[in-house]
Amino acid sequence: MAKPPSSQDELTKRFGPHLNYNPPGGWQGESDKQSEMLVKTHCCFCGQQCGIQLKVRDNRVTGFEPWEEFPFNRGMLCPKGVKRYLQGNHPDRLLDPLLRTDEGFRTATWDHALDFTAHRLRELQEKYGRDSVAVYGGASLTTEKSYLMGKFARVALGTRHIDYNGRLCMVSAGTAYKGALGVDRAPNPWSDIAAADVLMTIGANIGECAPITTDYIWRARDRGAKLIVADPRFTPIARNADLFLPVRPGTDLALLMAILHVIIRDGLTDREFIDAHTTGFEKTAESVEAWNPRRAAEVSGVAPEAIEKAAHWIGESRRAMLLHARGLEHHSKGVENCEAVVAIALATGNIGREGAGPVMVTGQGNGQGGREHGQKCDQLPGQRSLTDPAARRHVAGVWGISPDDLPGPGYTAVEIMNAIHAGEIKGLLCVCFNPLVSLPDANFTREALDKLEFFGVIDFFLSETASHADVVLAGSLQEEEEGVTANVEARVIHIQKAVDPPGNARRDSEIICDLAQRLGRGQYFPFREPREIFEELRRASQGGIADYYGITYEKIDRQMGVFWPCPTLDHPGTPRLFEDGRFFHADGKARFMSLAWRESGDPVDAEFPVYLTTGRVVSQYLSGTQTRRIGGLVDQYPEPKLEIHPRLAEQHGINTGDPVTVTSRRSAITLPAMVVRTIRPDTVFIPYHWPGERSANRLTHRTLDPRSKIPEFKVSACRIEKAARAGEGS
Numbered sequence: 001m002a003k004p005p006s007s008q009d010e011l012t013k014r015f016g017p018h019l020n021y022n023p024p025g026g027w028q029g030e031s032d033k034q035s036e037m038l039v040k041t042h043c044c045f046c047g048q049q050c051g052i053q054l055k056v057r058d059n060r061v062t063g064f065e066p067w068e069e070f071p072f073n074r075g076m077l078c079p080k081g082v083k084r085y086l087q088g089n090h091p092d093r094l095l096d097p098l099l100r101t102d103e104g105f106r107t108a109t110w111d112h113a114l115d116f117t118a119h120r121l122r123e124l125q126e127k128y129g130r131d132s133v134a135v136y137g138g139a140s141l142t143t144e145k146s147y148l149m150g151k152f153a154r155v156a157l158g159t160r161h162i163d164y165n166g167r168l169c170m171v172s173a174g175t176a177y178k179g180a181l182g183v184d185r186a187p188n189p190w191s192d193i194a195a196a197d198v199l200m201t202i203g204a205n206i207g208e209c210a211p212i213t214t215d216y217i218w219r220a221r222d223r224g225a226k227l228i229v230a231d232p233r234f235t236p237i238a239r240n241a242d243l244f245l246p247v248r249p250g251t252d253l254a255l256l257m258a259i260l261h262v263i264i265r266d267g268l269t270d271r272e273f274i275d276a277h278t279t280g281f282e283k284t285a286e287s288v289e290a291w292n293p294r295r296a297a298e299v300s301g302v303a304p305e306a307i308e309k310a311a312h313w314i315g316e317s318r319r320a321m322l323l324h325a326r327g328l329e330h331h332s333k334g335v336e337n338c339e340a341v342v343a344i345a346l347a348t349g350n351i352g353r354e355g356a357g358p359v360m361v362t363g364q365g366n367g368q369g370g371r372e373h374g375q376k377c378d379q380l381p382g383q384r385s386l387t388d389p390a391a392r393r394h395v396a397g398v399w400g401i402s403p404d405d406l407p408g409p410g411y412t413a414v415e416i417m418n419a420i421h422a423g424e425i426k427g428l429l430c431v432c433f434n435p436l437v438s439l440p441d442a443n444f445t446r447e448a449l450d451k452l453e454f455f456g457v458i459d460f461f462l463s464e465t466a467s468h469a470d471v472v473l474a475g476s477l478q479e480e481e482e483g484v485t486a487n488v489e490a491r492v493i494h495i496q497k498a499v500d501p502p503g504n505a506r507r508d509s510e511i512i513c514d515l516a517q518r519l520g521r522g523q524y525f526p527f528r529e530p531r532e533i534f535e536e537l538r539r540a541s542q543g544g545i546a547d548y549y550g551i552t553y554e555k556i557d558r559q560m561g562v563f564w565p566c567p568t569l570d571h572p573g574t575p576r577l578f579e580d581g582r583f584f585h586a587d588g589k590a591r592f593m594s595l596a597w598r599e600s601g602d603p604v605d606a607e608f609p610v611y612l613t614t615g616r617v618v619s620q621y622l623s624g625t626q627t628r629r630i631g632g633l634v635d636q637y638p639e640p641k642l643e644i645h646p647r648l649a650e651q652h653g654i655n656t657g658d659p660v661t662v663t664s665r666r667s668a669i670t671l672p673a674m675v676v677r678t679i680r681p682d683t684v685f686i687p688y689h690w691p692g693e694r695s696a697n698r699l700t701h702r703t704l705d706p707r708s709k710i711p712e713f714k715v716s717a718c719r720i721e722k723a724a725r726a727g728e729g730s
């Protein structure tokens, strides 16, 4: 079947010029206080999940007010939170299901679209086997919807292939923490950050990507805390750092091993803690023995003196926290990188206390909750393992099926796309995921999508990926369905339904349950309201690691959030993990992992001598489907630019604004240069929020971390040259 092009321009041409939408009447809409209602809920974007009050009038979200009492952000919002309310009534909202015809998409009735979707999925399974269809979920979904996706794949479709976009995000951290500490969660509440004496951020652009966390760091700084920042770019938070470590992309492991080396060499370890609460220290110590600061400096580009200083500040402090995000984790050694951070915290006893701990900064809105209840290819609800017989029995019992009917672990997100490309997987249902923009090696992704015999999408906008679908089911925004999410601290919070979906769009969970019914499995999906899903989820998670049994919507409202684990109704929740010195492994001990250096999957050489790294800017969110449509955000950063250091720019005769062609081993794109002193001279940076010919992911590669299966978004090899004009080279 011929698939249409998916560039943004093409979409605009076909679906109207609404990409830069400013509402009539200004940002706040009209204000008729009489009929207005304020709904206390949360921002739909990043993992901070800031509290916000949405203004609602006539079943429409018309503006917002700060929610000063919500303890996490105390009324503060970043530019995306301020503008998020503009999505609901956006002219691009999908108001009906769309079916592909020979003339392009046509609106269809729900009956027709759902019948067609169920029929095609079953047809493919009958012809090619159950595992010939796969499901993609997403971590912007509420926890109820995430739970439903896992159950839908395994019970309604009976396929083992379900995974989600958090595979591109949190899994290196998750794998490392699960292995070392027995649990995949940031161990500390964010109030601990303000109480730390030494803070180190590693590969985390806090100012732009976790904006509210900046406030916690400033509170620590006000008390005299020291701040260390490790990043190839001098990001906004670095301006106030006491020590900046300009690490070369892909070399954090060398840097961290040397920090641990110095801590051990100089006797800064907490022997008592290590002996009482951990195993494996000697092997880890051995693995870093050769990594003295001089050797690490050669690999990482960070001066030996700076490494010594960082090691001493951390090792001499009883309140050190190490915060890391995707700059550390988007690597083919992303898991080892995180294991090194955890090892430094364990070796110095900086864990399980106020102001002390290794901390992953979760990215997506429900990045935490979305990875706890079964949409990961290897997990069941409650962060249980799909291969654990007891876990299978428990969850199958709650679901009313035999454990023998529960499929085993399936492919991860990139592996699913690889299997589609190879012709092994023939059908895909994609909810809340825009893989054409967000997976590495976008040309490969496009080829794969075009091979699908059936492709269904549930989204509220026609994303670039959705434009390749056979059927697009018009789903709901966060504020159109009640539920819970878990923020960056694992604080479970209550998303309120503010309005109904517009037009004929439907709540995501209704769509999934209706599909299950049409697949002949309706008896397992009797849910009319998210609350009913949550009640089942509580039981399915009971006794698991992420135990939600003691959480109710009412308790969340009373406490302004409940931190899991929360095993009983009278349990207050667990803001800080490991306070009793016990970790989540059977023996109660934390595990040191041995560390070993290896090169990235796409190394620089004479032909591709420059490091390319990719990431974010403050005003855009992920694949940009949402923020590229919001006026006031898109204006702040309307197109991707190439950040380049003056020294490298000069070598190529490049000035700010010049079109530059960036070529990697996969492809080439051309985009304007932005010459800045805030990046290493051997590295260039491109934000990845754009599709098509300006997509950073045309350049990236599909190397995965062997354990977490995360792609290596943070380091590719490239070469650059000044282009005659924009648009060349793609």
Ligand SMILES: Nc1nc2c(c(=O)[nH]1)N[C@H]1C(S)=C(S)[C@@H](COP(=O)(O)OP(=O)(O)OC[C@H]3O[C@@H](n4cnc5c(=O)[nH]c(N)nc54)[C@H](O)[C@@H]3O)O[C@H]1N2
Pocket: 046, 047, 169, 202, 203, 204, 205, 206, 208, 209, 210, 230, 231, 232, 233, 235, 247, 248, 249, 250, 251, 252, 325, 326, 327, 328, 362, 363, 364, 365, 613, 614, 615, 616, 617, 618, 619, 620, 621, 622, 685, 714, 715
């Ligand atoms: N504005 C905005 N905020 C967001 C998002 C968004 O799209 N836009 N997305 C959310 C999501 S899902 C996520 S995952 C988070 C991501 O949050 P972050 O991980 O903080 O953001 P990134 O820009 O992906 O990368 C962070 C930093 O890593 C650096 N870096 C690159 N390579 C390396 C390396 O090899 N080592 C080290 N140490 N650093 C490196 C980059 O220069 C960058 O400053 O943000 C969340 N918040």
Ligand SMILES: Nc1nc2c(c(=O)[nH]1)N[C@H]1C(S)=C(S)[C@@H](COP(=O)(O)OP(=O)(O)OC[C@H]3O[C@@H](n4cnc5c(=O)[nH]c(N)nc54)[C@H](O)[C@@H]3O)O[C@H]1N2
Pocket: 138, 140, 141, 142, 165, 166, 168, 169, 170, 326, 330, 363, 364, 431, 432, 433, 434, 435, 437, 438, 439, 440, 458, 459, 460, 461, 463, 475, 476, 477, 478, 508, 614, 615, 616, 621, 622, 623, 624, 625, 626, 688, 696, 697, 700, 713
């Ligand atoms: N080069 C490069 N690539 C990257 C990264 C990078 O740093 N560099 N970062 C990676 C990371 S950390 C992440 S998290 C991924 C994210 O990548 P994606 O998950 O693909 O990004 P999103 O934009 O969140 O895509 C979600 C889609 O779901 C829709 N959606 C949002 N909320 C809902 C909902 O409630 N219901 C429904 N039905 N649909 C919804 C949105 O409209 C959008 O089309 O990108 C990854 N890709």
Ligand code: SF4
Pocket: 043, 044, 045, 046, 047, 048, 049, 050, 076, 077, 078, 079, 080, 081, 082, 210, 211, 212
């Ligand atoms: S920091 Fe994150 S959750 Fe808070 S307003 Fe900004 S995007 Fe929304």
Ligand SMILES: [Mo]
Pocket: 168, 169, 170, 363, 364
């Ligand atoms: Mo992410």
